[in-house]
Amino acid sequence: MKTSLRINGEERQLDADVRTTLLDALRQHLGLTGSKKGCDHGQCGACTVIVNGRRINSCLTLACMHDGDEITTIEGIGTPDNLAPLQKAFVEHDGFQCGFCTPGQICSATAMLEEAKAGWPSFVSDDLDDIDTLSDEEIAERMSGNLCRCSAYPNIVAAIRESVKETAS
Structure with missing residues (x-):
């Protein structure tokens, strides 16, 4: 399924299986490896990202559910040269x-x-x-x-x- 995600202020296109979690889409399909897969059950928070201003466990949601959403990952919070x-x-x-x-x-x-x-x-x-x-x-x-x-x-x-x-x- 084609999905349009706005990640860290940049429009990104994703073509992935509808069963792909947001975490797997970020890490495996889009190369944003900052968010980590800890428990894969929503219990540890290592995969936390911000979607439309709210924090979520990205391992518990499907990427296709966030078509058009504003997503902020750790890569969008600061850079090595300009830390938040x-x-x-x-x-x-x-x-x-x-x-x-x-x-x-x-x-x-x-x-x-x-x-x-x-x-x-x-x-x-x-x-x-x-x-x-x-x-x-x-x-x-x-x-x-x-x-x-x-x-x-x-x-x-x-x-x-x-x-x-x-x-x-």
């Missing part, structure tokens, strides 16, 4: 060890911060009037769909907090 503030913070706070989960963590955190700015509550939300006051518990809850086998969670939370401060100033 969140990517810089991950480096500064050692928010990765093996790095396998990092693309999904960064895509998820990018969308999560937009969700918080929009006032979306989480299970532990006390006050959403000011994103700068997201507690460690709030960040951890909002990022709970992204697992890190190396257990770099404190560093990931610190990186997200640093990114929030840098973006606010």
Whole structure:
């Protein structure tokens, strides 16, 4: 099936079986290998991408379902020469060890911060009037769909907090 995807601001054409997941389309058909296949069951978050402003597990959705959608992968968030503030913070706070989960963590955190700015509550939300006051518990809850086998969670939370401060100033 022919599908038109807008990935990282660029129109891309895909001709693939209707059973092809968005993750497999990105990695195998379009050469965007930043998103990782961890569990292939939507449990680890390594495949997280942003579709129309919302984070999703790309292993759980079919590529053909996203005809015309705006998709952002880790390749669209920053470049090695021009890192996004969140990517810089991950480096500064050692928010990765093996790095396998990092693309999904960064895509998820990018969308999560937009969700918080929009006032979306989480299970532990006390006050959403000011994103700068997201507690460690709030960040951890909002990022709970992204697992890190190396257990770099404190560093990931610190990186997200640093990114929030840098973006606010």
